[in-house]
Amino acid sequence: MNTARPLSMAHWLAASAPRPDAVLDLWAQGRTATVVTGPYWDTVEIPLGLSSRTATFLTYRGHHIGPHLLCGAERTAWWLVPTGGGQTLADVGQLRVLPPGCPIIAPRPGAYTGNRLWILPEPTIRTPRPWLRLTSPQALRAAIGEAGRSRPPSRVSAPAAGWRS
Template structure:
């Protein structure tokens, strides 16, 4: 088993049991993270999320890590804890309730049809306010 320190702390802290998450990742499996422990989470339809990324870049806003799911045609965006409500009501967006779980691979691995995209700036999260502005400005395409 890999040491849990070999996995990113920003993800392990969101697991109900970080040691179990590290063990699952070391075994080539996804691990459940608990929403509301370290961040809020929004699922965004893939075309809308892609447009929002373009808007964030055009506005010079920070883009934090997000999870891509090609088969599910969605992206999951962790935003700072207590700010996810700002994304509520946007078309194509589902904000997860606290306590929900999402199964994820560790960064750098493609598992369960999902992969993390982590910018060179590191794991600092995208601002929910910036993301909402980008979603509102982006054309919604299905």
């Protein structure tokens, strides 16, 4: 019988830092902490508006959306993609692939701290730790392309004839 405690997203993120215990301590105090891009994922920095449209296209096309970090004050989102996946996105305009070892200021997953918030996939019976499944760089590339060319599909209908603002 396996009695090992399941890995939480907080522990997984903290493991990227030089001192994971310090990250977990800061999060326990309700503060942000520095995690590091590199050993477990690549990080793609995208302007917030483009990121929102990209997420809509990923959803519309039925692609998995992995964890990503939003910061409204900086109008920026940081998407985690599998290690090595950033290389496939390096030539895409309007984004920046962070180099390994680059610090990322992050709140504890599930907390809104320092104007930052993680967007996390929902766990299911088949995927109890969905944060380990990161966004496909190929799907992200295609969605960024679509999001940059057009508006995402809308569920909102046009105003009725004769409507005035």
